[in-house]
Amino acid sequence: MRCKKQTPSQTVGPFFSYGLTPQQYGYDHSDLGNGDLVTEGTDGEVITITGTIFNGEGGEMKHAVVEIWQADNAGNYADVVVKDRFSGFGRVGTGRGEDPRYRIRTIKPGSVDNDQAPHITLTIFSRGLMHHAFTRLYFSDEVEANAQDPLLQKLPAERRPTLIAQRVEEEGEVIYQFDIHMQGDQETVFLEF
Amino acid sequence: MDMKPFTPKDNESHPPLIHPPYKSSTSRSPSKDPIIVPQTISELTGPTFDHSELPEHSTDLTMNGRKTGEPLGERIIVTGRILDENGDPVPNAMVEIWQANSAGRYIDSEDHHQAPLDPNFLGAGRMLTDKDGWYRFLTLRPGAYPWGNHPNAWRPPHIHFSIFGANIMTRLVTQMYFEGDPLLQYDPICASASEEARVRMIADFSLEHTEEGFALGYLWDIVIRGPKATPFED
Numbered sequence: 001m002r003c004k005k006q007t008p009s010q011t012v013g014p015f016f017s018y019g020l021t022p023q024q025y026g027y028d029h030s031d032l033g034n035g036d037l038v039t040e041g042t043d044g045e046v047i048t049i050t051g052t053i054f055n056g057e058g059g060e061m062k063h064a065v066v067e068i069w070q071a072d073n074a075g076n077y078a079d080v081v082v083k084d085r086f087s088g089f090g091r092v093g094t095g096r097g098e099d100p101r102y103r104i105r106t107i108k109p110g111s112v113d114n115d116q117a118p119h120i121t122l123t124i125f126s127r128g129l130m131h132h133a134f135t136r137l138y139f140s141d142e143v144e145a146n147a148q149d150p151l152l153q154k155l156p157a158e159r160r161p162t163l164i165a166q167r168v169e170e171e172g173e174v175i176y177q178f179d180i181h182m183q184g185d186q187e188t189v190f191l192e193f
Numbered sequence: 194m195d196m197k198p199f200t201p202k203d204n205e206s207h208p209p210l211i212h213p214p215y216k217s218s219t220s221r222s223p224s225k226d227p228i229i230v231p232q233t234i235s236e237l238t239g240p241t242f243d244h245s246e247l248p249e250h251s252t253d254l255t256m257n258g259r260k261t262g263e264p265l266g267e268r269i270i271v272t273g274r275i276l277d278e279n280g281d282p283v284p285n286a287m288v289e290i291w292q293a294n295s296a297g298r299y300i301d302s303e304d305h306h307q308a309p310l311d312p313n314f315l316g317a318g319r320m321l322t323d324k325d326g327w328y329r330f331l332t333l334r335p336g337a338y339p340w341g342n343h344p345n346a347w348r349p350p351h352i353h354f355s356i357f358g359a360n361i362m363t364r365l366v367t368q369m370y371f372e373g374d375p376l377l378q379y380d381p382i383c384a385s386a387s388e389e390a391r392v393r394m395i396a397d398f399s400l401e402h403t404e405e406g407f408a409l410g411y412l413w414d415i416v417i418r419g420p421k422a423t424p425f426e427d
Contacts, residue, residue, distance in 0.1 A: 004277070005206050005393065006203045006278065007206070007393050007416045008386035010368040010386075011218075011366075015304055019291025033240070055221045056219070057220050069235070069238070069240060077235075078240075081242050129210075131207050131210060133223055183220065183222075187225055190228070192230070193232045
């Protein structure tokens with residue numbers, strides 16, 4: 001029985017940096033979350049997820065924020081976000097300079113239940129985006145698990161690749177490349193739960 | 194861990210993803226409908242925050258940016274409750290705010306509006322709601338400012354809010370506007386929501402929350418998604 005209606009969403013606008021991602025942009029304010037989730041005691045394979053967000057004209061989007069929510073190496077979600085412990089929560093901006101992109105150092109999550117392939121939830125906020133967009137990042141090296149994943153299987157086959165991050169190894173660093181296309185032929189699958 | 198399913202996103206309450214009067218929405222928002230998928234543990238959980246991690250003066254924006262003295266402007270108290278659609282308060286919700294200064298200028302280095310920066314004002318704060326869902330910030334009334342969306346375009350004074358509720362599905366970023374503002378009718382961002390829904394972003398002046406001799410009070414409740422009622426309750 002709903003007696004209240006949801007407050008409308010609004011864009012984050014272009015000037016969120018000092019509020020949402022202050023340290024990354026050099027403001028004197030503490031971060032709620034940032035782009036490095038790995039602490040000394042974090043178990044698991046250290047990875048970097050990174051990518052560019054493209055608008056419908058193919059332009060690289062500055063003024064965007066990506067938040068992640070993921071399980072730890074054992075597939076468990078953290079109860080509380082505190083420093084010095086793996087929290088599963090991260091937040092970064094795409095920057096203002098050349099090559100605007102998000103970049104988050106984390107660990108590859110374990111499976112959260114018997115059905116789902118390992119994944120990370122991404123929430124995208126930006127100027128021009130009236131309501132944040134949810135999506136999921138899956139891993140290119142989890143071929144078998146991805147083939148069984150109920151969410152991926154629900155998608156039209158031709159759109160599935162938009163949710164698969166591509167693994168590359170560069171100078172010993174494991175990078176998963178995951179570009180996000182807000183519109184166009186390669187438009188990323190966005191989700192509603 | 195409470196794994197009750199949550200109410201869906203109420204698309205009548207939220208703006209359409211593409212709202213052409215707000216120009217940048219036409220190329221920066223998804224053009225396809227989202228795919229609706231079942232709620233799993235990944236959505237029924239979300240980051241939960243702790244008081245110990247909050248910075249000093251994080252609810253007092255007249256204090257947390259001070260370098261040489263007091264920031265200039267009209268002090269206001271902005272308070273209200275985070276509620277879910279059932280009308281139940283949401284305790285321990287993370288509420289972040291950010292805003293322009295009293296002259297309508299953001300501290301953000303990309304804001305080039307010809308209005309003064311205030312060396313003593315940051316314009317950002319955060320807190321956790323109490324057990325009854327209440328938040329409360331002391332800040333300065335933000336100024337209006339021009340923007341390039343259309344000729345003679347002005348954003349009405351507003352405060353940005355970001356909320357984390359019980360799980361990631363309750364995530365909300367919105368803007369709070371002020372009762373009686375004549376700029377609201379001309380603002381394509383505020384007006385992207387339906388006329389009926391728009392009023393839910395407007396804070397009312399509140400004598401009850403006004404502090405005598407100190408600051409005017411504004412009351413604004415925010416409603417986010419909540420647990421679905423059980424069939425029995427329906």
